[in-house]
Amino acid sequence: GAGVSQSPSNKVTEKGKDVELRCDPISGHTALYWYRQSLGQGLEFLIYFQGNSAPDKSGLPSDRFSAERTGGSVSTLTIQRTQQEDSAVYLCASSLARLGETQYFGPGTRLLVL
Amino acid sequence: GEDVEQSLFLSVREGDSSVINCTYTDSSSTYLYWYKQEPGAGLQLLTYIFSNMDMKQDQRLTVLLNKKDKHLSLRIADTQTGDSAIYFCAEGHGSSNTGKLIFGQGTTLQVKP
Numbered sequence: 001g002a003g004v005s006q007s008p009s010n011k012v013t014e015k016g017k018d019v020e021l022r023c024d025p026i027s028g029h030t031a032l033y034w035y036r037q038s039l040g041q042g043l044e045f046l047i048y049f050q051g052n053s054a055p056d057k058s059g060l061p062s063d064r065f066s067a068e069r070t071g072g073s074v075s076t077l078t079i080q081r082t083q084q085e086d087s088a089v090y091l092c093a094s095s096l097a098r099l100g101e102t103q104y105f106g107p108g109t110r111l112l113v114l
Numbered sequence: 115g116e117d118v119e120q121s122l123f124l125s126v127r128e129g130d131s132s133v134i135n136c137t138y139t140d141s142s143s144t145y146l147y148w149y150k151q152e153p154g155a156g157l158q159l160l161t162y163i164f165s166n167m168d169m170k171q172d173q174r175l176t177v178l179l180n181k182k183d184k185h186l187s188l189r190i191a192d193t194q195t196g197d198s199a200i201y202f203c204a205e206g207h208g209s210s211n212t213g214k215l216i217f218g219q220g221t222t223l224q225v226k227p
Binding site: 004033035041042043044045048056058059091093102103104105106107108 | 118149157158162202204206215216217218
């Protein structure tokens, strides 16, 4: 079946602009995660959605970052007033929570802020 | 706090075994994972192990877990050039309240022909 998809695959923007990154999880997966991978770094957790529960936003680095998940499926990560340090690969993952934390990752969106 | 550490680089010759090591700090981790990331690609789940297991074998991959020392390793037998990638160790929890994974910084595996 189809895996996790993300769009756009690449995004170049100017400092100060807002960007929206989209994630389509695997159908039927109730849990959805956003991570950030900066150059040469490991993955940094950003936010976690599980069903209808309140999301775990503990990883969001600043109030310029927000995310929503509509209808329990597609998610959008929004970065307002982008800064150069926001340049990174943004990865989305989904999982069937009842099987534990086996997360399946999308290909990522490569964001470059000039 | 939670932390996962890996060595940054490993170089082996084709046909040799590779062993990638990882240490973690959170003793309440329920699952431990190995992910592979090839250049320009997303993360691919290789294998995972429950914290109540000592070993898991899957074809050329062997995962060893020493829970007392909080040490996890991934052994790749008969390493091939296609195994060249970055390997990430990650820990997670089975609690529905904690969905995030804590990742190490990744080990770059270079396989020389």
